[in-house]
Amino acid sequence: MTLRLFYLIFCRIVGWLMLLPRSDVSKNMEILILRHEVTVLRRQVRRPRLSWADRAVLSALGRGLPAVLRAHRLVTPGTLLRWHRRLIARHWTYPHRRMGRPATDSAVVALIQRVARENPRWGYERIRGELRHLGHQVSGATIRRVLQRARLGPAPRRADDRWRDFVRAHAASTLACDFFTVDTVTLRRLYVFFVVEVGTRFVHVLGVTAHPDGAWVAQQARNLLADLEGRANTFRFLIRDRDTKFTSSFDEVFAGDDIHVLKIPPRAPRANAFAERWVRTARTECTDRLLIFGERHLRTVLDEYADHYNRHRPHRSPALRAPTNDESDVIPLPLGRIERRHVLGGLINEHQHAG
Structure with a gap:
């Protein structure tokens, strides 16, 4: 100045x-x-x-x-x-000092809010005990005041069960299914029925048809359980929307294997987010970049893409691993000759060490 x-x-x-x-x-x-x-x-x-x-x-x-x-x-x-x-007033005005105890450290405030959000059923005293275990002496009144400023209510009001938390807690035992459509070169609309294993993101493309009905969908469900074989008993929930193609016969197929069918609310696609996300991925990387000529062509394309998706494509949530891979598959190798493998005629490329 x-x-x-x-x-x-x-x-x-x-x-x-x-x-x-x-x-x-x-x-x-x-x-x-x-x-x-x-x-x-x-x-x-x-x-x-x-x-x-x-x-x-x-x-x-x-x-x-x-x-x-x-x-x-x-x-x-x-x-x-x-x-x-103004100069006189500024010269003789002393800095304002708050009376009472010093303010709570910002790091402790952030920790209180984090613990409350990550544990919605914990009350003030339970949070206080957890903080004491971490070496922070904070009173229950301070915790209540911090949560009120952050607009976090008491434990009963913070503990509302959310659909997202339920799905995350039961991901390993949950399936999600849905349809998506593809229009052919002749403007014929085809329906693709698929199921996603939420825990691993493994995708099963069950069928492609132009006229899906309740009997056809129920038969695809039986085929899925037959393909799963011994793994079918590891799943306890199936998420689906309220489409009329999902009849009572479809639900009974899964009920026979003790798999409970969960219907999402009407017009709430986010409640079936894992299936919707696969639809977006399949459209962006595959079907929107090709001209489809018929049912057989679409089935061949989706089978090849699903094999790439399940075997090679990395996913964010599983730590950039493919659904069929685990930590033991990642082996450090010296940098050598890298080969490229074409998928869908070069629409997608896979890279691997030369054998």
Whole structure:
């Protein structure tokens, strides 16, 4: 700010030196123009915003004006007195200090909020005990005050069971199914029925048809359980929407293997987010980039893409591993010759070490 004041003073001195060789007529004309510009600006801006450097320069320059002209400038004697009163008030005003105990450390506040969000059924005393175990002595009243400021209610109100938490807790034993459509070159609409294993993201493309009905869907469910063989008893839930193609016969197929069918709310695709996410991935990487000629062609394309998706494609949630791979499959190898394998005629590439 001090540098700005010196800069303004320097600019005004240079401007004054440039005025010395000019005639009085030229100066008078410039004064008239500047007065008119100030009048126009005052019509648009009632109170211009001035920095303290601007005020200092205007005050210094205003001393050389006659009293009559000084009364009509932006900086009037009343303005100078008001600035002086502000300086006095600022000089004698002491910094405000809060009374009482010091505020809770921000790191502890963030930890309280984190523990409350990650454990919605914990009350104030339970959170207090967990913090004490971590080496932080915090009272229950402080925890209540911190949670109230963060708009986190008491444990009974924070403990509302959410669908997302249920699915995450039961991911390893949950299946999700849905349909998506593909239009052929002849504008014929085909329906693709698939099932996703939520825990591993493994996808089963069960069937492709132009006329899905309840009997066809129920038969695809039987085929799925036959393909799962001994693994069928590891699943306990199946998430589906309320499409009329899912009949009571379809639910009974899974009920026979003690798999409970969960229906998502109407018009709530996010409740079946894992299936919807696979639809987006399959469209973006496969079907939207190809021309489909019929059912057989679409089935061949989806079988090849599903094999790539399950065997090679990395996924974010499983730590960038493919559904059929685990930690033991990742072996550090020296950098050598890398081979490229074409999938879907080169639409997708897989890279691996040359054998």
